[in-house]
Amino acid sequence: MPHIRMRALTEDQVSTLSNTLVKDLAKAIGTGEDNFTFELVATKFFYQAQKVAGYPFIEVLWFPRSQEIQNACAKIITEKVKALAPAEDVAVIFMALPQTAYYENGDHF
Secondary structure, eight states: OOOOESOOHHHHHHHHHHHHHHHHHHHHHHHGGGGGGGEEOOOOOOEETEEEOOEEEEEEESSSSOOOHHHHOOOOHHHHHHHSOOOOEEEEEEEEEOOGGGGEEEEEE
16 A cells, blocks of 8 residues: 556556656655555547547555645656656546555455
């Protein structure tokens, strides 16, 4: 935890981010690098009945953090993604999960 889902990026880009992004996020959040999961979600984007290229879309599922930490993480993610996949827009969405709703091996946090 946190789980990071990425769309509109390549496998190589996500692989790189799983090594470089995790270092800065772990420091900003105050957690170990081994607590992160990175997932590449295969997607297709459409506009007016046409397949189009999407822009990077990052979902972060995590336990609630302060607005300050969330803002810092959004900037870190945006900067690292733009450095690898130049895009006009990068969307970052945080979804806070209550610890009692997250189970590992049958026990919640």
